[in-house]
Amino acid sequence: MVVVVVLAAVVLAAVGCWVAQQMYGLGITGMNNSNSWGLYIMAFMFFVGLSAGGLIVASSAHVFGIESFKRVSVPAVITSIVCICCAGAFVLIDLGGVARVWRMFVGLNFISPLAWDMIVITCYLVINVLDLVWLVRGDERKVAVLSRVALPVAILVHSVTAWIFGLQIAKAWYSAIMAPIFVASACDSGLALLLICLLALDRAKLFKFDRDLMKSLAGLLAVFVAVDAFFIACECLTMGYPGAGEAEALAIMATGKTAPFFWFEIIGGLAVPFLVLVFARNREKPACVVLASALIVLGVFCKRAWLLLTSFTVPNVYGGNGITLGTAAAQVGDAGDVWTTLGVYAPTLPEVVVFAGVVCAGALAYMILSKCVLPKCGGEQ
DSSP: OOHHHHHHHHHHHHHHHHHHHHOGGGSSOOOOOSSOOOOHHHHHHHHHHHHHHHHHHHHHHHHTOOHHHTTTTHHHHHHHHHHHHHHHHHHHHHHHHHGGHHHHHSOTTTTTTHHHHHHHHHHHHHHHHHHHHHHHHHHHHHHHHHHHHHHHHHHHHHHHHOOOOOOOOSSOOOOOOOHHHHHHHHHHHHHHHHEEEHHHHHHSSSSOOOOOHHHHHHHHHHHHHHHHHHHHHHHHHHHTTTTTTTTTHHHHHHHHHTTHHHHHHIIIIIIIHHHHSSSSHTTTTTHHHHHHHHHOOOOOOOOHHHHHHHHHHHHHSSSSEEEEEEHHHHHHHOGGEESSSSOOOOOOHOOOOOOHHHHHHHHHEEEEEEHHHHHGOOOOO
């Protein structure tokens, strides 16, 4: 009960900050002309990945006939629904003026990856809801048919998110491997979050999580982590090889402003979890699995931070006197503070509160859905 009250209080505080954002505009955030995307878009990328990973596990169980994985299909789909709703919420929040949301539907540019993303996320949410309804009803035939659509859509939803960045020629994101990197991180972060949720549900006596299944899923998570690390290594090698055009971006990632995020992911989000999960005895211990999973989730969030912010550090246009920050804070102080030659961004308190509020709202939604749905599926102990 105390947890629910705390979560609800954070949500109410976030609503207040969002209302203030509607009144005063995005100028109350840390975003500016040099960094037009910030914490909200990081969170959007992060939650799309968490959602895709959950549905990939649920769909694979039915597509490939993995009977043991079918046991966690309902919790996985619940996780997927909550995470994709959080992702969509962050997009709407980042738009600023909510009164103009209708323009998303009447003025779509169908050659824009942003339009593709809106379409595929909407389809993805519908698929998730149908999947959950049919799983609760026990209609295995419909679930099996839908899973054959859900699996490629789950992969596509994060690929399209990656193309929003990977198709921008003017940024260091321009890379054919961007989509595979996003999908790999979706698989490991989504499965890591699912493992944490399953162990939490088991402790709350809402779902019986078999330890042999935990060991199997933890082993699969170690494979996903290894694949994710391989893709990042390939990208970094290509960026830093002599004569490569993105050596400057790699230097910023490795030794510059975004280095703390980059190295936390490499060491804390990939190396340490892999070394924990690669040993079978550790995969049998819930504490080790939770620790490794939590590090993976945090590591992928750090990946979203260094991936987003590194490309904003250096402006696209060189040779000028600089660019205007365009923030209210810069205008109030010295007139010279309005201008900058390098990208500068730090989340403000309203941004952080809104971010925390959406996360807490997602946690509340997950708790409610789990208590309403899992007993109907025979998941209780």
